[in-house]
Amino acid sequence: MKVIAGNWKMNGTRNGLKDMVAALQNVETENKVILCVPFTMLGVDGGKVSLGSQDVSTHDHGAYTGEVSAQMISDTGAKYVIVGHSERRQYHNETNDIVRQKVEAALSAGLTPIVCVGETMDEKQAGKTMEIIESGVRESIPNNIDKDIIVAYEPRWAIGAGLTPTTEEIAEAHKLIADTLTSMGLAGTPVLYGASVKGSNAAEIMSIPNVDGVLVGGASLKPDDFIPIITSVK
Ligand code: PEP
Numbered sequence: 001m002k003v004i005a006g007n008w009k010m011n012g013t014r015n016g017l018k019d020m021v022a023a024l025q026n027v028e029t030e031n032k033v034i035l036c037v038p039f040t041m042l043g044v045d046g047g048k049v050s051l052g053s054q055d056v057s058t059h060d061h062g063a064y065t066g067e068v069s070a071q072m073i074s075d076t077g078a079k080y081v082i083v084g085h086s087e088r089r090q091y092h093n094e095t096n097d098i099v100r101q102k103v104e105a106a107l108s109a110g111l112t113p114i115v116c117v118g119e120t121m122d123e124k125q126a127g128k129t130m131e132i133i134e135s136g137v138r139e140s141i142p143n144n145i146d147k148d149i150i151v152a153y154e155p156r157w158a159i160g161a162g163l164t165p166t167t168e169e170i171a172e173a174h175k176l177i178a179d180t181l182t183s184m185g186l187a188g189t190p191v192l193y194g195a196s197v198k199g200s201n202a203a204e205i206m207s208i209p210n211v212d213g214v215l216v217g218g219a220s221l222k223p224d225d226f227i228p229i230i231t232s233v234k
Helices: 014-025 070-075 086-091 096-108 121-125 129-140 167-183 199-206 223-230
Strands: 003-007 032-036 050-053 080-083 112-117 150-153 191-194 213-216
Touching: 003 080, 003 150, 003 191, 003 223, 014 032, 014 223, 032 080, 070 096, 080 096, 096 112, 096 129, 112 129, 121 129, 129 167, 150 167, 167 191, 199 213, 199 223, 213 223
Parallel strands: 003 032, 003 213, 032 050, 050 080, 080 112, 112 150, 150 191, 191 213
Antiparallel strands: none
16 A cells, blocks of 8 residues: 655645545545645545645644644644645745644644655755755654654655656665654654656656655646556555
């Protein structure tokens, strides 16, 4: 069983989500399918699909205009939240420290965070990929947690760019993440790969050791693109 998570970013409508859910109802799969959608679409009946948000406040409640708390997300029936996506890190200056606070908030409300880590092109070219990934995992995930989390390795330079790292690069990154999680007492945590996943490369990527599923941006928006990814692996 793999985890296939979609990230709709700032796209879609409630009716569009209903159409996607309807299209996915008859898809035969043992994989876990998650759609992380804008806050305004939460509360739609996901059927076989679990819904999640794409961000969460570090705060529980109070005078934080525009923020949405983990409890509020949970109140819609959503089960997941993407935390530390590269676009949040890039456009909203989210650091590993802020991401960790969001992970804590999510866990305390019973949500499963999908924690994103990955290197920029500058970091890659400076030979810092492994360092950024390891510090991303160690600093973004709280110590001593006893609840489920998911980690996503998303090379930031490859997101939405139609680029993917080599099989060896993905394997090396995922092994490092799996080993780091094991050293943190989190062995067995699913680690997803994300960036430019599509129907034509999903099966190959998910056959790489320590790749437990995928986080999909652009190709999760339409059933014709998303379903082949879901059915590419058993
Ligand atoms: C993402 O935004 O998480 C992502 C993986 O995007 P894309 O699949 O479009 O590269």
